[in-house]
Amino acid sequence: MKEVLIVGAGGIANRHAGAIARIAGLRLAGVVDIVPERAQALAERSGAHAYRSLEEALASRPDYVTLCTPREYRLPAIAACAAAGVPVLMEKPPCHNLSTGRRIQELLQESGLLHAVGFMHRWHQALHVVLERLAGERLSTIQVSFQSPFATEPVYDTYPAPYLVERSGGLVGDQGIHYVDLCRYIARAEVKRMQVMGLNQVLPRSQHVTTCDVACWFLEMDNGVAVTHTHTWAGPGWACALELVTDRSQVRVDLFANRAAGSLAGQEFTYHGTVDEFELEHRGFLAAVEQQDQRLVRSPYADALESFRVQAELNRLLYGGTPELE
Known part of the structure; x- marks a missing residue:
């Protein structure tokens, strides 16, 4: 034991x-x-x-x-x-x-x-089944769509850290870093160029909220893969979907439900994972x-540190600077 x-x-x-x-x-x-x-x-x-x-x-x-x-x-x-x-x-x-x-x-x-x-x-069951099936195909785009109710149903009184950029990195540092990392992992490439925009759609900036509550970013990977990510806290609940487009396939992965569906090389495809990624x-x-x-480790420290650097660069662009890069 x-x-x-x-x-x-x-x-x-x-x-x-x-x-x-x-x-x-x-x-x-x-x-x-x-x-x-x-x-x-x-x-x-x-x-x-x-x-x-x-x-x-x-x-x-x-x-x-x-x-x-x-x-x-x-x-x-x-x-x-x-x-x-x-x-x-x-x-x-x-x-x-x-x-x-x-x-x-x-x-x-x-x-x-x-x-x-x-x-x-990186251990997501449905995603790995999809990646195995896409082996040998040319990946074109990765589209990520994330939503949570952190703005529509704020919890900063009991869980303040995600709302404070200085404590957690805010929306990008607390949650978005997962998908920066995952897109690097899927594309097997590094970020060459990035663009980002953010706004406070629901929650105004205050002593309780220093993060934006909506953000969108674009990452150009050094192998030509294009990544788009939309991230909102103004949603009705929790959801995260990932869509992969290759020269032969188009598949959507529901990361929270452990499901995948789409077209693989012209054939209809569905999969439902049963084992939690944790x-x-x-x-x-x-x-x-x-x-x-x-x-045997899929996320060694040196690799994870690069995901952190990219996330910190996104925060630098969003807020005009960040101590994360110090």
């Missing part, structure tokens, strides 16, 4: 705890958080132990750590994991600014610590830990 330690017991930690619970041979053994009551609550729900400090938790020798702290606390936690020799699967984003990200990258290189960054869409991400990292093989 392999044991996992969760560091940071906020909302996303529950998704990871649920995924871990579904994997035979893996269990959540411990939880640590700067708010002891929060760690205790998740530990009790999961049958785990609540630790008082990261040092105490690492001394229990977990097989790997799932790091769910806010982005500005990545470096000290990763350094502690490296010193203890405990592999780490960290949530996105990889850092809060590029200089810190480069320090983390150097630390990981020097220590050789097995690691991954949690861009879970679970597949943990299964993949467990395999990497068991085999001590960094090559």
Whole structure:
């Protein structure tokens, strides 16, 4: 039985705890958080132990750590994991600014610590079936459409971070980075040129809201693939669709429903995945830990740092500057 330690017991930690619970041979053994009551609550729900400090938790020798702290606390936690020799699967984003990200990258290189960054869409079941079927075709465009009710039903009183560019990177840093990363992964290319526009359609700027609530961007990849992304917080609910167009096929992937449908080389195609991407991400990292093989990781730190850089450049264009690039 392999044991996992969760560091940071906020909302996303529950998704990871649920995924871990579904994997035979893996269990959540411990939880640590700067708010002891929060760690205790998740530990009790999961049958785990609540630790008082990261040092105490690492001394229990977990097989790997799932790091769910806010982005500005990545470096000290990763350094502690490296010193203890405990592999780490960290949530996105990889850092809060590029200089810190480069320090983390150097630390990981020097220590050789097995690691991954949690861009879970790289493990999306329906998407991977589609990508396998599209192998050998020439990808032309990727179109992403994302909606949430963060503006129509604002929750900044209880969940302020996404609304504050200075804390989370705002709409682009909190959510959009997932799709910047995914489009790099699908296109197997880097961003050559970008354009972006944003506005506050519903929520005016205030002490509670420093992000735009609608944004659209265009990315030209260095292999010629064109990416368009529309992102709104003024929607009626949560949805994200991805449309891929090649020289022979057109397929739409519903990322939240784990479904795909369209035309593959002239043939009608539908697929419904059954396994959650968080679970597949943990299964993949467990395999990497068991085999001590960094090559099994789909999102190594250096690659994730490039997704962060692109996201930060989008924020620079949107807001006239960003400390994320420091």
